[in-house]
Amino acid sequence: MEKEKNQNNEVNSTKVYYKMWGEHISFKQLLLAILVNVLFVVISIIATIKLQYQYKLIGGLMAMVIALVICAIFIRPKRNIGNGQ
Amino acid sequence: MDIVLLMQIILVVTMASLLYMVVGIIPGTDETSVLVPATIFLFAINAHPYVILAFFIASITSLNLTDSIPTALTSIPGGVMSTPLVEHSKYLKENGLVTKSIRKMTTGSFYGTIFGFLVAMLVILVAMLFQELTKVDLKSFVASYGHFVYFGGAILLSVLSKKKIVSLLAIIPFGIAIVFIVLVYPHVSFDTSKSTISYTPFFLSITLGPLLLQTVKFFFPQYRKKNEVYGNKDIMLEKDEKLTRKDIKEVFIGPETKPTIFASIVSSFLFFLSPVGVTMLVGQSATAKIEDKNQRALTSVSVMNGISNATYLSGVMISLFAFLAPISPAASGPGASLFAVFPDYAPEGVPPLFTNFLDFVNNNFWLSILVIFIAFSIALVVTMYLTLRFARKMTSLVFKYIPQEAVIALLIGLVVLIVYLDSGIAGLGLILILSLFSGFLNSKGVSYGVLFMSLYTFMSLYSNTGLFDFAKGWFGA
Numbered sequence: 001m002e003k004e005k006n007q008n009n010e011v012n013s014t015k016v017y018y019k020m021w022g023e024h025i026s027f028k029q030l031l032l033a034i035l036v037n038v039l040f041v042v043i044s045i046i047a048t049i050k051l052q053y054q055y056k057l058i059g060g061l062m063a064m065v066i067a068l069v070i071c072a073i074f075i076r077p078k079r080n081i082g083n084g085q
Numbered sequence: 086m087d088i089v090l091l092m093q094i095i096l097v098v099t100m101a102s103l104l105y106m107v108v109g110i111i112p113g114t115d116e117t118s119v120l121v122p123a124t125i126f127l128f129a130i131n132a133h134p135y136v137i138l139a140f141f142i143a144s145i146t147s148l149n150l151t152d153s154i155p156t157a158l159t160s161i162p163g164g165v166m167s168t169p170l171v172e173h174s175k176y177l178k179e180n181g182l183v184t185k186s187i188r189k190m191t192t193g194s195f196y197g198t199i200f201g202f203l204v205a206m207l208v209i210l211v212a213m214l215f216q217e218l219t220k221v222d223l224k225s226f227v228a229s230y231g232h233f234v235y236f237g238g239a240i241l242l243s244v245l246s247k248k249k250i251v252s253l254l255a256i257i258p259f260g261i262a263i264v265f266i267v268l269v270y271p272h273v274s275f276d277t278s279k280s281t282i283s284y285t286p287f288f289l290s291i292t293l294g295p296l297l298l299q300t301v302k303f304f305f306p307q308y309r310k311k312n313e314v315y316g317n318k319d320i321m322l323e324k325d326e327k328l329t330r331k332d333i334k335e336v337f338i339g340p341e342t343k344p345t346i347f348a349s350i351v352s353s354f355l356f357f358l359s360p361v362g363v364t365m366l367v368g369q370s371a372t373a374k375i376e377d378k379n380q381r382a383l384t385s386v387s388v389m390n391g392i393s394n395a396t397y398l399s400g401v402m403i404s405l406f407a408f409l410a411p412i413s414p415a416a417s418g419p420g421a422s423l424f425a426v427f428p429d430y431a432p433e434g435v436p437p438l439f440t441n442f443l444d445f446v447n448n449n450f451w452l453s454i455l456v457i458f459i460a461f462s463i464a465l466v467v468t469m470y471l472t473l474r475f476a477r478k479m480t481s482l483v484f485k486y487i488p489q490e491a492v493i494a495l496l497i498g499l500v501v502l503i504v505y506l507d508s509g510i511a512g513l514g515l516i517l518i519l520s521l522f523s524g525f526l527n528s529k530g531v532s533y534g535v536l537f538m539s540l541y542t543f544m545s546l547y548s549n550t551g552l553f554d555f556a557k558g559w560f561g562a
Binding site: 014015016017018019020021023024025026027029030032033034036037038040041044045053054056057058060061064067068071072075076077078079080081082083 | 115126129130131296299300303309312313314315316317318319320321322324481484485486487488489490491493494495497498499501502503505506
């Protein structure tokens with residue numbers, strides 16, 4: 001288990017990421033996350049096309065929450081959390 | 086105020102406290118970027134002005150309080166406002182005082198909020214008394230000479246910023262770009278029902294600008310190379326201790342209490358200056374004479390958190406009620422949308438709740454103050470309880486499960502949704518261009534405050550004066 005974790009860390013430490021907002025991000029995954037969000041927004045707009053403005057907004061917000069959950073499932077945060085003290 | 090509205094306020098305040106507690110913990114988040122879209126969303130769903138006010142106050146209280154948690158646990162600033170804390174937090178972390186550090190930061194925010202509110206009330210009442218005695222009608226003055234007030238604000242903010250010349254030079258070109266979009270919009274919208282563009286997309290373009298520009302820059306290999314890092318970011322999360330009943334008195338009353346209260350009061354009067362600048366300046370002066378290193382660091386984190394909460398709250402309240410214009414950086418940045426006149430978002434057949442947020446809260450002054458009091462009280466109780474008990478657990482969960490990519494994408498998605506529904510595909514295109522321009526200016530050191538002031542100035546000039554009539558002729562507007 002420990003060995004596997006160390007191997008994973010070694011693989012991770014060679015991956016190239018980029019610094020954005022003080023965090024490490026994968027540019028490809030960022031684009032993918034934006035695409036997923038925009039796609040969900042478009043779907044919500046189409047689905048609520050005949051409804052009033054406020055319902056369109058609420059529909060869009062719900063779509064974005066779903067997109068956030070999907071992104072959080074498929075994209076791993078680029079952080080190694082260690083225990084101090 | 087009826088019971089349903091009160092329940093709505095309590096619900097929205099609790100939700101805002103929880104949401105912005107998480108946002109505050111995420112490292113590097115920018116206050117304006119995360120607050121403006123959410124506030125505009127509430128305007129767009131035609132929420133009651135008290136609900137919007139309560140949401141905003143709870144959000145800034147919660148955000149400023151939890152911003153410092155990752156700083157205490159990892160020495161990484163949770164946001165711009167917690168940057169001054171890094172040095173002292175690092176020292177406390179190295180000396181095994183993480184728990185004490187979190188507790189002192191939390192109580193610092195508590196005192197900062199309370200005293201920021203009291204000082205703001207004092208300034209507002211003095212301003213009201215002044216108006217009463219001199220018979221100066223500030224409301225009509227701001228309405229008639231708004232563009233001068235905002236232009237003065239833009240110049241003041243530029244002069245107070247680090248990049249003075251660039252900021253001063255940016256005011257007019259950015260304003261002209263906005264007027265150009267207003268003029269050109271009816272010709273490119275291809276939608277006869279949308280002949281004018283509202284304030285909303287402009288707000289979001291300023292907010293989103295830096296983020297969008299950075300995303301676009303990543304398409305260029307040289308920029309990618311410059312920002313390349315290897316592997317995950319290593320974060321050491323220090324352990325904290327459980328809070329017992331015995332500790333509570335020690336948490337709230339200690340050698341840090343007096344300097345924190347004093348610094349909060351002083352900094353609240355400096356509401357027109359940059360909150361980060363005031364935090365550095367007053368924070369360092371208030372703790373300079375403390376000789377014991379541990380005590381100095383603990384007092385510093387308490388004082389600095391107090392100052393950031395105090396300047397934010399007092400800056401927004403004084404701008405809203407005493408000057409009726411966003412004269413503080415907190416009001417002209419994160420609180421900018423509270424000073425704008427948005428289009429009528431009421432559903433068809435329903436009379437609008439208000440036409441101007443600023444007028445509404447000022448016409449219902451005491452109720453608005455009550456709403457602010459309810460909002461920050463609930464936000465403090467919710468956030469302080471969770472912070473004092475579960476700071477490490479919450480930080481660990483956020484760091485483990487919320488990727489930065491998802492947060493950035495969520496913000497971009499929210500902006501796309503609001504701008505599209507407001508002004509269609511054409512609006513999205515135009516605002517995208519303006520976002521890149523505002524992002525460019527921001528990267529050169531022009532603050533959000535200066536850009537928002539430029540927006541107010543030129544929108545006011547366009548609507549209330551004949552300055553752009555010649556251009557209206559060119560565009561057939």
